[in-house]
Amino acid sequence: MYNVMSPKAEEFISHEEILDSLEYGEKNKENRELIDRILAKARERRGLSHREAMVLLDCELEDKIQEIFALAEQIKKDFYGNRIVMFAPLYLSNYCVNGCEYCPYHAKNKHIARKKLTQEEIVKEVTALQDMGHKRLALEAGEDPVHNPIEYILECIHTIYGIRHKNGAIRRVNVNIAATTVENYRKLKEAGIGTYILFQETYHRESYEKLHPTGPKHDYAYHTEAMDRAMEGGIDDVGLGVLFGLNNYRYDFAGILMHAEHLEAYKGVGPHTISVPRLRRADDIDPDAFDNGITDETFARIVACIRIAVPYTGMIVSTRESQSCREKVLHLGISQISGGSRTSVGGYAGPEPEEENSAQFDVSDNRTLDQVVKWLMEMDYVPSFCTACYREGRTGDRFMTLLKSGQIVNCCHPNALMTLKEYLEDYAAEETKAIGDKLIEKELDVITNPKVKEKVVDYLKNIHNGQRDFRF
């Protein structure tokens, strides 16, 4: 039974409803009249249902496919402008009791180096991340109640927020840890986390159970209902994701949109972000052993259709994707990317000896953060290190209200320019700085409120005097 308001996973992610949606998409993939109606609705910028989005994903009319891409690009521009938020993952521990078949941290992997950062090592890692210029982290840890209990995660968050090094500071810590209890989510909220991120991997229950044969993650319902518990624990911003390549991408596309609809209907606020990782090679994991891989073309279609279906939700692409693939999807809807990432435990402070490889996956985009920042600016994007909304209490529906009000040009855009300038001043290479300074000058014109503009100009001038962290 399908019931978007039900707290039960099997009802808000109804297998039958997904199958019906897949059939609906397939049946209407050349239905010009319906596709036109859906596109007209999408132009109102209020999103689409999973069924409507499915028709766009399946669409086989070449001219309409081009319209879908153009609309995604326009919606991206309207809501997010040309800002791209920067972040980095920080791996705390790769101890894990689960048996996930696609991840080298699975418990049966006896040869991968197992590591867990001490608080002293965290200081070294975070200092290295601050020296790169990062302000926003996503913490990653395997599930292991003995090695990585919630107390350990909380202690790490506390340590990270306390580290001050030159002009650096981590201003937002997002957390990607296993599904847990309402009580633990409350503790994470009290520790000041930004977004709680948990990837569903796949919404297809049977495949999910096969892919997670052992460990607590085997419990599909407990995992799928985690975001409801996180919100009950007071966390407003949650981040969804599936791992494309594990299961039929159409099924998971419908599933993730149904999940977003459920959170919006039942909790009053949709997901803050949606991530679109694809399966990657890693230690004992061969992506070719999975037969659901998707092409770059399909990947771009997925990004565009998610952007159209949930215009207010941020979209994340990581260094799992190559530079060229990231370039292709940036304008279609991506609003956050990682840069200079290390996917091993302790990888920022120094390189790992080869025999001690602890990485979760092989990175495709190996450039430094500075190279990524320069590359973005050369394409006229504004890399943003802003974390203001979270620190000003604009989370959950308050953030959505800001986005919907169209006032981002006088809030997010100025914050992006000021934090970019901080980056240029403190961390950038000469050439990057020169490109960035020119870009900032040009982008000041986007700000429509003269008072806001005046304050920004003033801040930018005073940055040489050591002034930092002014925000709207």
Ligand code: SF4
């Ligand atoms: S995906 Fe997460 S839960 Fe699964 S083995 Fe890897 S670290 Fe553990």
